[in-house]
Amino acid sequence: MNVHPFTSRVVVRSGVVRVILVGELDLDSGFVVQEAVTACLVQEPPRLCLDLAGVSFCDCAGLSALLRARIAVLRAGVDLVVEGVGPQLARLLRLIGADDILTAGNTRTTPESADGAPAGTAAAPRADGTAATAASPFRELA
Structure with missing residues (x-):
């Protein structure tokens, strides 16, 4: 079995x-997310982008790490x-009813990526065609 460790890399541009x-991203690697985000927030950037394209798997512990990172970024007053x-x-x-919790629509500013291109949504619509509503308990976390 070839095991590839979870890694984080920080790139600063403009x-x-x-x-x-x-x-x-799981119980064993969630701390890496928190460490990377905390180190970045010390620099007080105007915007922080979490690039999850390389995340091949995420369990509930990994999701918890992402949500804690989201809360830390938004509490610091940084656009996410x-x-x-x-x-x-x-x-x-979708399964936990938090379709939009990691979308650009939950950032403090307009949804665009760090490169200035429109950001995609994090999750597809629910099977019934609806999206998570503002009444979702996760909206109140940050």
């Missing part, structure tokens, strides 16, 4: 911090952009 996450949410994480978000 004052925007991009945290690139790669690997399986989330990109690259894959189908497995999108399904997990």
